[in-house]
Amino acid sequence: MTRLIWLDDATPLPHPDNAHPEGLLAAGGGLSVERLTEAYSKGIFPWFNEGEPVLWWSPDPRMVLTCANFRVSHSLGKKLRQVGRDECSANARIRITTDTAFAQVIAACADPRAQQPGTWISPAIQSAYLAWHHAGVAHSIETWMDGQLVGGVYGVNLGGFFFGESMFSRASDASKLALAYLVRFLTARGIHHIDCQQQTGHLASLGAQPMSRASFLNMLALALEEKKPVWARGQILQSGELAPMG
Structure with a gap:
């Protein structure tokens, strides 16, 4: 042993x-x-x-989402089209942003969930990743509805690779909207894989697949040789581009 x-x-x-x-x-x-x-x-x-x-x-195997394989359900696709039509409007009800509320996102991810008595996102984890966020490495994607934070994702970007950590949702498809916009944001910057760490049925339903540890480490080593993209605070558009915010 x-x-x-x-x-x-x-x-x-x-x-x-x-x-x-x-x-x-x-x-x-x-x-x-x-x-x-x-x-x-x-x-x-x-x-x-x-x-x-x-x-x-x-872990071996490792769950990885290839951005090109992200699965968009019929209902999510319909919602994405609705959000996309209004995303540049001053009256848009839903907006997707990045790095505007990292502390709020990680705290929301730590909230207790149904049939889950505790959380691994302890105060120590929140403090550590908030420090990493201030260092420009950990990032959040936020879904806003009528000015309220209703969903989000946070993770880590090193070189040409993104490590997804956790997501939360307070409205239907709110976390999936954040993930869909993240996929487009990363793809526009030449990042093609999101580490999902552990195997779950939910991640599989989104298109993630298991990969051997050896294959994962080889892919990671190549991605770390790439330059980290510029990642600034702003509103993400469905094109993957970033609209600056005041």
Whole structure:
């Protein structure tokens, strides 16, 4: 049986091939921007409950959404057309933005959900990713309806790769709208894959597919050689372009 590797803040993360069968690789250490950058660059992410030590994971297989394979249902497609017709209007009821409410999005993702007693998005995780957001690496996509935040997605962009972390919805299809606009935003900037980490039926229904760890790490290594796109605060248009906001 593979022994769990314990870390302090000075110990580099081990290679993902050392992970246990379920994907657990190591435990311990902190959540500094430097540690998170090291982890994601190696295909590793933190996932642990509040009160536990930091647990580091690299599952095999890994769930990945290829942007070109994103599935748009009939109902979502209809809503996207409606939003697209009005997105440049001053009276648009629904707008999709990026990096205008990161703290609100991650806090909403942490809210308890039906049949889910707790959340892994603890105050420590929120604080760490907010610091990463201020460093220009973690980003949010927001869905607004009548000026109210009703859905969103947050994740991490390193080089030519995006790591999706979590999403939330307070109105029908609100999180899917944010994801659809994210896909177009990334595609317009030459980013073609979104890491979804764990396998779920919901992610599969959106077009994500499992990928071996080895294939994922090879793809990630190539993407990290690419230049990170410019990512500024603004309203995302369905073309994938960004309209600046005051």
